[in-house]
Amino acid sequence: MSNSDDIKPDSAKGFALLGHSDQGGRGDGCQVMINKGHAFVGHMFSGGFSVIDVRDPRKPETVNFVAAPPNTWSIHLQTHGDIMLVINEFDFFSQYQSETDYYGGSVNETGDQNFAAGIRVFDIANPAEPREIGFMPVDGKGVHRIWWDGGQYAYASILPWGYTDHIFATIDLSDPTKPREVGRWWIPGMWTAGGEEPQWTNRWALHHGLEANGIVYSAWRDGGLVLLDVKDPTKPEMLSHLNWSPPFGGGTHSCLPLPDRGLVVVADEAVADECADGVKYIWVVDVREPTNPVTISTFPTPSDADYRAKGGHFGPHNLHENRIGSFQSSDLIFATYQNAGVRAFDLTDPFAPREVAHFVPPAPKNWTDYRQGRPRVTHTCDVYVDANGLAYTTDFCGGGLYILEYQGSSQR
Template sequence: MSQSDLMIPESASGISFVGHSDVNGLGDTCQVMIANGHAYVGHVFSGGVSVIDVRNPRDPRTVNFLPTPPNTWSIHLQTHGDLMLVINEFDFYSQYQEESDYYGRSINETGGRNFAAGIRVFDISTPARPREIGFMPVDGKGVHRIWWDGGRYAYASIMPWGFTDHIFGVIDLINPERPVEVGRWWVPGMWTAGGETPTWTNRWALHHPVVANNIAYCGWRDGGLILLDVSDPTKPTLVSHLNWSPPFGGGTHSGLPLPDRGLCIVPDEAIADNIEDGLKHTWVVDVSVPTNPVTISTLPTPADRDFVAKGGHFGPHNVHENRIGSFQSSNLIFSTYQNAGVRVFDISNQFQPAEVAHFVPPAPTQWNDYRPNRPRVVHSVDVYVAQDGLMYVTEGAGGGLTILQYDGI
C-alpha cells in the first residue's frame, strides 16, 4: 500500500488528494519551497532540512536530510534558481516549553553561544544534494524568516543582541558566498542597548516581510502591519503603521501585497490552543495609498465544524506568497488555518471574500513534538502552490508533506 492510499481527509471540498510523504519519520514540517522538481522542507523539532523528490507528486521520495547545528532552528528557507537560503536561529522551543512564554513577550535575552545564528547559502544545482557555499553570521539569536525572490537583496527578521526582539534586516547577496547585512530598521523602543524603552508589554517583533515595488509589507506580531520604503536598501524608512491589537488579538504574521489591486492580505497567526488568544482573522487591507492603509474586510472564518473544540490552534498561519515561478493570483488566496487545514478564498470582491475550497487532513500517525501535554492534532502551517495548481502543504508536528490539487485551476 502506498502512502497515497493512506490519506483520507477529515473533510474536503474543491481540493483533491494527490500524494503524501512522512519525510522518513520526520513529520514536523514547517516552511516548504519547490525548486527543480524537489521540495525543500524545514523542520520544527527534528533539527534540519529535508529534500523530497516530488517529480512524481503521487509518490514523493525523501532523498536527503541536512542536519542543523545543535540547539538551532532551520525552520524557514527560500529558494530561487540554483540557490537556497536557510535560516539559523536559537531553538526557542528547547527553552520555552509553554507557547505563551515564547509568543507572549519579548524573548531576546543575553546568553551563551551554544547555537548557530545567521543565514546559510546552499548551491542546489544538483537538487538532491545541496552544497553549502556561504554563511552570514548574526551577532545575536539569529534569523527567523527571509523573503527573497531572486534579486540582489534578501529581507529578513533578525534578532541581534541589544534589541527586544526580531527587527528588519537587509542582506546583500551580490556575492552569495559572502552575504552581508547592509540595512536595518526597528520600531523605536526596541533597541534597549541604545537606551530605548518599549512602550508595549506584549510582543512587538517582525515575523517577516514580503517586498513588492520597493515596499516591504511587514507583519510585526502584536505591533500589526508596518510598511517600509526599501528603495534604498541600506536605509529603510517608515511609510505607515497600522495596528488593530488591541482590541484584536495580534500575532500579525505577514503581509501579502497584491500591487495590481492596491490590496494587502494580512493573516494574524493563531498562537494558543482553543483560541485563548482570541479569534484571529486574515485581514484585507486597502494599501492603494501606502501612507494610509485601511482594513476593508476579513476572510471568512471556517465554520464547517467546531474547530475550537477539536483542540490545538484554530486560526490563520500563513498564505501562499505568489513567488516568482509559482502560481500567482490577485483573486485566489491559499491559506493554512492550522487545525482547520488549508483553505482557498476568492477575493474578486475584496469587500466580500468567499471560501471556495478546503482540505482538512486526518489525525497524525506520527508525532515529533517533544513538548509536554500537546494535543495530537495536525496543524497545517505552510502552503506553496505550483503553477499547475499543485498545493504542497506542511503539517507542523507530525503530518509530513501533503500534496493536493486545487480543482479550480
C-alpha cells in the same frame, strides 16, 4: 514513504489528495519551497531540512536530510534558481515549553546554550545534494525568516543582541558566498542597548515581510502591519504603521501584497489553544495610499466544523506568497489554518471574500513535537502552490507533506 490511499481527510472540498510523504520519518514541517522538481522542507522539531523528490507528485521520495547545528532552528528557507537560503536561529522551543512564554513577550534574553545564528547559503544546482557555499553570522539569536525571490537583496527578520525582539534587515546577496547585512530598521523602543524603552507589554517583533515595487509589507506580531520604503534597500524608511491589537488579539504573521489591486492580505497567527487568544483573522487592507492603509474586510472564518473545540490552534498561519515561478493570482488566495487545514479563498470582491475549497488532514500518526501535553491534532503550517495548481502543505507536528490538486477555477 507513505501511501496517500491510506489517508482519509477529516474534511475536504475542492482539493484532491495526490500524494503524501512522511519526509523520511521526520514528519514535522514548517516552510516549504518547490524548486527543480523537489520540495525543500524546514523542520520544526527534527533539527534541519529535508529534500523530497516530487517530480511524480503521486510518489514523492525523500532523497536527503541536512541536519542543523545543535540547539538550532532551520525552520524557514528560500529558493531561487540554483541558490537556497536557510535560517539558523536558536531553537526557542528547547527553552520555552510554554507557548505563552514564547509568544507573550520579548525572547532576547541572553543564555549559555551553544547554537548557530545567521543565514546559510546552499548551491542546489543538484537539488538532491545541497552544497553549503556561504554563511552570514548574526551577533545574537539568529534569523527567523527571509524573503528573497532572486535579485541582489533579501529581507530578513533578525534578532541581534541589544534589541527586545526581531527587527528588519536588508541582506546583500550580490556574492552569495558572502552575504552581508547592509540595512536595518526597527520600531522605536526596541533598541534597549541604545537607551530606548518599549511602550508595549506584549510581543512586538518582526515575523517577516514581502517586497513589491520598492515597498516591504511587514508583519510585526502584536505590533501589526508596517509598510517600509526600500527603494534604497540600505536605508529602509517607514511609510505607515497600522495596528489592530488591541482590541484584536495580535499575532500578525504573514503579508501578501497584491500591488496590481492596491491591496495587501494580512494573516494574524493563532498562537494559543482553543482560541484563548481570541479568534484570529485574515485581513484585507487597502494600500492604494501606502501612507494611510485601511482595513476593508476579513476572510470568513472556517465553519464547516467546531474547530475551536477540536483542540490545538485554530486560526490562520501562512499564506501562499505568489513567488516567481509559482501559481500567481490576485483573486485566488491560499492560506493555512492550523487545525482547520488549508483553505482557498476567492477575493474577486475584496469587500466580501469567500471560501472556495479546503482540505483538513487527519491527526498525524507519527508525532514529532517533543513538547509535553500538546493536543494531537493536525496543525497545517505552510502552503506553496506551483504553477500547475498543485498545493504542497506541511504539518507543524508530524503529519508530513501533503500534495493536493486544487480543482476549482484557476483565476490569475
